[in-house]
Amino acid sequence: MSIDGPGPEAATKRRRRVPEVARREALASARRLLITSGPTAVTLKAVGDEIGVTHANLIHHFGSAAGLQSALMESMVRDLTDALGAAVEQLRSNPGAPRALVDAVFDAFDQGGAGRLAAWIALSGDLQHLEPVRAAVRDLVDAICETFAAEGEQTHHRVTSAVLFIALYAFGDAVIGAPLRDMLDREDDAGRKIVARLLPTFLF
Amino acid sequence: MSIDGPGPEAATKRRRRVPEVARREALASARRLLITSGPTAVTLKAVGDEIGVTHANLIHHFGSAAGLQSALMESMVRDLTDALGAAVEQLRSNPGAPRALVDAVFDAFDQGGAGRLAAWIALSGDLQHLEPVRAAVRDLVDAICETFAAEGEQTHHRVTSAVLFIALYAFGDAVIGAPLRDMLDREDDAGRKIVARLLPTFLF
């Protein structure tokens, strides 16, 4: 009886991945662990066990445990910025549908674990990992300003207010929204509805 | 030359605290560590070093490291609920001043570290520590409903929306507000101003 793995006779076999695949598998596993069990669960051993390699192998690919964490943060930040970009496209093609934009941003924080990741980064104090987000946020603001260019002098101020509003709220919702809604006996998308209703206040 | 401590001739002396004082000092130190250096910095050794006792002594008082963490969470949750109670009193004495209520709630999450604590709890999955908050939130909702009793059928729905709104936003602001405002070149109280402006939308 083989403990686990590809099979009885393959128990002594190694699976040799190309480095890029090995890194991708490891990062996917690390993200899963972060989302389901929290930051402390993302250890070399836990990730290695999930994808069937030793912890030493992960050090080989990422240099160190900190290297793995950095790569994970980088990967999740990239996904978040991609989602924000998609949200802007969404807004451009249909400026009058705030709920679609809200869903895009909320999903970015909720699924993919960007909210939990941001909380982890903030709690750990590794703020340098948030730097890539700065450029993405700048782009987001510029894009929205362009879409609402005719609004006059206060456009930039209103847009930054709107971005601050939706980002903080989506973050909070992703991290503690579920238990809080449970305490208040509110439906799952209560937060999204509120934001979608208030967002036009900023932009129009 | 004494390394550190109360003084040269007191180097061999022990300081014997009454248990309540020992616990209070330890919890204050643990909170400081949590706020300044993140959850992983709250270890028995770190807390012990700060208040001048050994890690074994902390185990003596709290039973285990988990016991210390639970006590810390309990203490911070109590402070948060106290602050929420004060916010309700504030609202009762002056129902027309949203900014005062907003400041009270934001300070509860910001100072005292309730926001960081909640993030830690949510990330770790120790949701049972949030149970005391449930009762506090219920009280808060009831108190606000009472204050605005004349508003008719939808009062409860509107109030829960308002509480969800301000709590999620204050939480988000406490955890990632600072870096996000920096990215957007916005002033420190930008978040509070936005919430104070929008809050009447729910209640009136």
Added chain:
DNA sequence: GATGTAACTTACATTTATGTAGATATCGTC
């Protein structure tokens, strides 16, 4: 001043995460 309780310490054991060194196996290439 003697005594008992318990706060506190020291010393040791265990577990877990991380890191290093060297051996081994896999796969592309000749």
Added chain:
DNA sequence: GACGATATCTACATAAATGTAAGTTACATC
């Protein structure tokens, strides 16, 4: 099929966090 690069593993080392046991000391009470 031999060979070289390297992905992967085994084995060992280290550090930190937690926990346990037993001894010490401070302080209240008599």
